[in-house]
C-alpha cells in the first residue's frame with residue numbers, strides 16, 4: 419500500500435461500537451427521549467467514574483462551564499482567572515454572565531496554569547485597579563488531560579477567598595496524587611469546587627454533544643440541576659408563593675412548578691445519555707489504550723530532543739491523555755508550522771493546534787487590550803497535537819513519527 423492509499427489519521431476521533439448503537443436504539447424504542455431514567459443512570463455512573471458525589475449532565479462542556487459560573491453567582495463586575503491556553507469556552511462562560519476574565523499566563527512547558535502564573539495575573543489585575551474582592555474564582559484547565567497542581571491551587575484559592583472550577587473537559591479518566599501519594603479521580607473535588615467535563619466526539623468518552631458538572635456539595639448539585647432546566651423547581655419544599663403553590667389542605671397543587679431564577683434549557687436528552695453511559699463502560703479501556711499509544715510516542719520521540727519534545731509531564735498526575743501534544747522549535751528546523759501541518763496532511767496525518775491563546779483572540783484583545791503572556795506565547799508557538807484515539811494501532815504511531823521526522827528534516 420502506498421502512503422497515499424493509507425487511511426487518514428485525524429488528530430482525534432470517537433470510538434463507537436455496536437453496544438453504543440444498541441444502547442441508543444433501546445432509548446429510541448422506549449418511552450423517554452428526554453428527562454427520563456437514562457439521565458439519572460448516566461449521572462450515577464459518571465459520578466462513580468469521576469470520583470465525585472454528584473454529576474449533573476448537560477448539553478455541552480460549554481453549558482457545564484456556564485452553569486458552574488451561574489452556580490457561583492457570577493455577575494457583571496465580577497472577575498475570574500482563566501489560563502490563556504484553553505478553548506475559548508472556558509472564558510466565554512464568564513462573559514455569558516456579564517463577568518470579566520483575567521487572562522493568566524501558563525507554564526510554557528506544560529501549558530498549565532500554576533500558582534505563580536495565577537498570582538501574577540491577580541497582581542496585574544490589582545495594579546490595573548481591579549478591587550481584589552471582585553476576583554471571585556479560578557478556572558484552571560487540565561490541558562491535554564494533565565491535571566494542574568490541584569492542591570496548590572486549592573490552597574491559593576482558600577488564601578484569596580476564591581472558588582475553584584476545574585475545566586476538566588480534557589481529563590475524564592485522569593488521576594491526581596495528593597501529598598501522601600494517594601491517587602484521586604479527576605472529579606474528586608475539594609470542598610466546594612466544581613469540575614466540568616465535555617463529551618464532544620474528540621473527547622475520551624462521547625455523547626455526541628454533552629457535558630457534565632461534578633461537585634461534592636448537595637446544595638450546589640441541586641442548584642445546577644435547576645439552572646440546566648430553566649431555573650424551575652418542582653420541589654414543594656422550595657416553593658415561595660405558598661398561596662398559589664398549595665391547596666387549602668396544604669397539599670402542593672399537582673400542576674405547580676416555580677421559576678425561582680433565570681436558567682436555561684441545557685438538558686442532555688436520554689438519547690445522548692444512553693450513548694454516554696455505554697461509552698463510560700469502556701472508559702478504563704479507552705484510557706489504557708490512550709496511555710499505551712502515548713507511551714509509544716514518548717519512546718519514539720526521545721531522540722528528537724533538540725527541536726521536538728512531548729509537553730512536559732507534571733509529577734502529581736497520571737493523565738488520561740486526551741491529546742498527544744508535542745512542542746516543536748519551528749525556528750530551529752527553519753520550517754513554519756503551517757507548512758509542517760500541510761505536509762503531514764499530504765501524508766495522511768491530521769494535526770491540530772490547541773489552542774490560539776485567549777489573549778490573541780480578537781474578541782478578548784478588543785476587550786482587554788494586548789496582554790504580554792510569554793509562557794502562553796511560547797507554548798502556542800511550538801505546540802502541535804498528533805493523532806491519538808483508541809482505535810489507532812501502535813503501527814499508526816510509528817507511521818506518524820516516521821512522517822513527522824521526514825517532514826521536519828526536509
Ligand SMILES: Cc1ncc(COP(=O)(O)O)c(C=O)c1O
Nearest residue numbers: 478479480505507587616617618
Ligand atoms: C478545555 C475545553 N473547555 C471547554 C470545552 C467546551 O466543550 P464543548 O465543546 O462540549 O462545549 C472544550 C471543548 O473542546 C475544551 O476543550
